[in-house]
Amino acid sequence: MIEPKDPDFEARVRASFASQSAMKSLQIQLLSLQPGRITMELKKSDNLLQQQGFMHGGVLTAGLDSACGFAALTLSAPSVEVLSIEFKTSFFRPVSTEKVQVIGRVIKAGKRVSFCEAEAFSLGGRDQVLLAKMSSSVAMVDMPEGWVPENRS
Amino acid sequence: MIEPKDPDFEARVRASFASQSAMKSLQIQLLSLQPGRITMELKKSDNLLQQQGFMHGGVLTAGLDSACGFAALTLSAPSVEVLSIEFKTSFFRPVSTEKVQVIGRVIKAGKRVSFCEAEAFSLGGRDQVLLAKMSSSVAMVDMPEGWVPENRS
Amino acid sequence: MIEPKDPDFEARVRASFASQSAMKSLQIQLLSLQPGRITMELKKSDNLLQQQGFMHGGVLTAGLDSACGFAALTLSAPSVEVLSIEFKTSFFRPVSTEKVQVIGRVIKAGKRVSFCEAEAFSLGGRDQVLLAKMSSSVAMVDMPEGWVPENRS
Amino acid sequence: MIEPKDPDFEARVRASFASQSAMKSLQIQLLSLQPGRITMELKKSDNLLQQQGFMHGGVLTAGLDSACGFAALTLSAPSVEVLSIEFKTSFFRPVSTEKVQVIGRVIKAGKRVSFCEAEAFSLGGRDQVLLAKMSSSVAMVDMPEGWVPENRS
Numbered sequence: 001m002i003e004p005k006d007p008d009f010e011a012r013v014r015a016s017f018a019s020q021s022a023m024k025s026l027q028i029q030l031l032s033l034q035p036g037r038i039t040m041e042l043k044k045s046d047n048l049l050q051q052q053g054f055m056h057g058g059v060l061t062a063g064l065d066s067a068c069g070f071a072a073l074t075l076s077a078p079s080v081e082v083l084s085i086e087f088k089t090s091f092f093r094p095v096s097t098e099k100v101q102v103i104g105r106v107i108k109a110g111k112r113v114s115f116c117e118a119e120a121f122s123l124g125g126r127d128q129v130l131l132a133k134m135s136s137s138v139a140m141v142d143m144p145e146g147w148v149p150e151n152r153s
Numbered sequence: 154m155i156e157p158k159d160p161d162f163e164a165r166v167r168a169s170f171a172s173q174s175a176m177k178s179l180q181i182q183l184l185s186l187q188p189g190r191i192t193m194e195l196k197k198s199d200n201l202l203q204q205q206g207f208m209h210g211g212v213l214t215a216g217l218d219s220a221c222g223f224a225a226l227t228l229s230a231p232s233v234e235v236l237s238i239e240f241k242t243s244f245f246r247p248v249s250t251e252k253v254q255v256i257g258r259v260i261k262a263g264k265r266v267s268f269c270e271a272e273a274f275s276l277g278g279r280d281q282v283l284l285a286k287m288s289s290s291v292a293m294v295d296m297p298e299g300w301v302p303e304n305r306s
Numbered sequence: 307m308i309e310p311k312d313p314d315f316e317a318r319v320r321a322s323f324a325s326q327s328a329m330k331s332l333q334i335q336l337l338s339l340q341p342g343r344i345t346m347e348l349k350k351s352d353n354l355l356q357q358q359g360f361m362h363g364g365v366l367t368a369g370l371d372s373a374c375g376f377a378a379l380t381l382s383a384p385s386v387e388v389l390s391i392e393f394k395t396s397f398f399r400p401v402s403t404e405k406v407q408v409i410g411r412v413i414k415a416g417k418r419v420s421f422c423e424a425e426a427f428s429l430g431g432r433d434q435v436l437l438a439k440m441s442s443s444v445a446m447v448d449m450p451e452g453w454v455p456e457n458r459s
Numbered sequence: 460m461i462e463p464k465d466p467d468f469e470a471r472v473r474a475s476f477a478s479q480s481a482m483k484s485l486q487i488q489l490l491s492l493q494p495g496r497i498t499m500e501l502k503k504s505d506n507l508l509q510q511q512g513f514m515h516g517g518v519l520t521a522g523l524d525s526a527c528g529f530a531a532l533t534l535s536a537p538s539v540e541v542l543s544i545e546f547k548t549s550f551f552r553p554v555s556t557e558k559v560q561v562i563g564r565v566i567k568a569g570k571r572v573s574f575c576e577a578e579a580f581s582l583g584g585r586d587q588v589l590l591a592k593m594s595s596s597v598a599m600v601d602m603p604e605g606w607v608p609e610n611r612s
Contacts, residue, residue, distance in 0.1 A: 016204045017204075019204045020202065020203050020204050020209065021199060021200045021201065021202045022200070022201045022202055022203060022209035022211065022212060024200070025178075025200040025201055026201075026211070045178075046174060047174045047175070047177070047178040048174065048175045048178055048179075049173065049174045049175055050173050050175060050219075050222075051169045051170070051172045051173045051234075052234065052236075056173065056175035056215055056218075056219075057215070057218050057237050057240075058175065058179070058211060058212065058214045058215020058216070058217075058218045058219070059175060059211065059215060061211045061214045061215070061218070061242075062209055062210070062211020062212060062214070062215070063211070064211075065209075065210050065211045065214070066203075066209075066211070069203075081204075081205065083205075083244070083247070084210050084244050085243070085244060085544065085572055085596050086241060086242060086243040086244060086545065086594075086596055087210075087241065087242060088239060088240065088241040088242075088394045088441060088547060089214075089239060089240060089241075090238070090239040090413075090421050090441060090443065091236070091237050091238060091239060092413070092414040092421055093414075094236070107396075107398070107436070107439070108398040108399075108436065112571060112598070113544055113572075113598065115396050115398055115439075130413070130414065133413070133421075133441070135394060135396060135439070135441045135545075137396065137544050137545055137596065139571070139572065238391065238419055238443050239392065239441075239443055241394060241547045241594060243566075243574050243594060243596065245566070245567040245574055246567075260549075260551070260589070260592070261551040261552075261589065265418060265445070266391055266419075266445065268549050268551055268592075283566070283567065286566070286574075286594070288392075288547060288549060288592070288594045290391050290392055290443065290549065292418070292419065322510045323510070325510045326508065326509050326510045326515065327505060327506045327507065327508045328506070328507045328508055328509060328515035328517065328518060330506070331484075331504075331506040331507055332507075332517070352480060353480045353481070353483070353484040354480065354481045354484055354485075355479065355480045355481055356479050356481060356525075356528075357475045357476075357478045357479050357540075358540065358542075362479065362481035362521055362524075362525075363521070363524050363543050363546075364481065364485070364517060364518065364520045364521020364522070364523075364524045364525070365481060365517065365521060367517045367520045367521070367524070367548075368515055368516070368517020368518060368520070368521070369517070370517075371515075371516050371517045371520070372509075372515075372517070375509075387510075387511065389511075389550070389553070390516050390550050391549070391550060392547060392548060392549040392550060393516075393547065393548060394545060394546065394547040394548075395520075395545060395546060395547075396544070396545040397542070397543050397544060397545060400542070
């Protein structure tokens, strides 16, 4: 396991997750956190579909993006915020199951840029099936002194 | 201007857009359509933000993804559906304005794969500022005979 | 292990690799093949560097791209050729070692599109270090009847 | 036209290009430079092909990558070096012409990260045809004081 710079990373990342209003609206839940790793769950929602009745790729991407960003945040110092530089999502299969598990991991933690990946798996059937995968680079931004995360101010 | 294969492309794409429940939930509107080109508008919504108060990158990506897919659909035959193979979104600036314009274009139309791009611009200030850009590849899928788009069945 | 469609996949893929003149020029060797998996080796060459003296990212990418394409080819029918639709390469560390190992894998084999990944590791030190990673989509193209691969004609 | 930070950017970028041994080996020439923009030319070479006789995608990518990096370098201060964070190349058509023109542009210049694009066009026929396109992010790295570019030391 990677040694986190902030022993209180879990509380900090959970607070940051809670302050993302998009996660609630998109029915995305944080399940568990470890240094450099996060597990989340998405629920398929009737009002978040594309034209063929599958979960919209952008909604799935929102979950994958958050998984990458928060995985990077588990390894940062408390004064650092994360911003996605870019990400790529590859879609292997349309999402037709009710629940999707998303696992985000840091591939290479950096002082300025961290590289992350996130995978989406179908939940519900006998086997876990890989639905989509993100590869992303995340800017690690030093916040000015006196900075307080929105959710704690 | 590119010659569309389907003279009724506009009605077909508008119907497909209307059948994406995610577009309404994410506050994304279709403004105008031309062969190989689409213009859409996103409204920043308090319940779709990330932890720093900016529009969530995944929500913006949902708009860019739809812009790419529907741009590809303007050039397809009526019996063809589109599915994103993959996309990459690059984030140039955080979205702090109330409205975002999204323009999608087909770069190379193909029988099996079409390549598209979509750009997001801030609206509201004096100048249009480029906020983010997507590069995507879209599978052009021949639907079985007798297939009826969900929204018209 | 995935069951290959072509029991003679190894001879076919090795012949295809041998017919890539770029591999010899770029000092890239094929080490081993399994269904859905390939291992290759790149030698750092004084005439293939970038301005800081590291292996040029494009040269490394040529190895990663070939690893993805040939991994996809191990799982195809003999009448199918592969063409990269797109790839993304993420660079974690500059290449300063003399040798690089490249491992390509099929993540999702498809009839028309296969998704692959390839990783580059430094060789020579005590530990293997991940230098770069590619995520790619590969078009599986049915060749016309009577088609003979260049290298066997 | 964007104002460059370094009035001598052209000499600096040309020297950096000349110090990339890969460019000569891959038959890639620098044609012209403007702030935020570069034009290069690739010659198809019999020893840099893939298995179907087309220019290897990795070789084309080396040209696109250099075009992005050097375009970013035209806008940097003299003490800054560039390193690709990641790039994505989309392949629209195989390269069968003898010459390819590559045009690189900065989309968004940043202090730490610049976003660039590069396009490859076929040369030789009546019309310019877009063959491939790269989207990249480039790290702008402050070099330590006293640093001298390799090629001028």
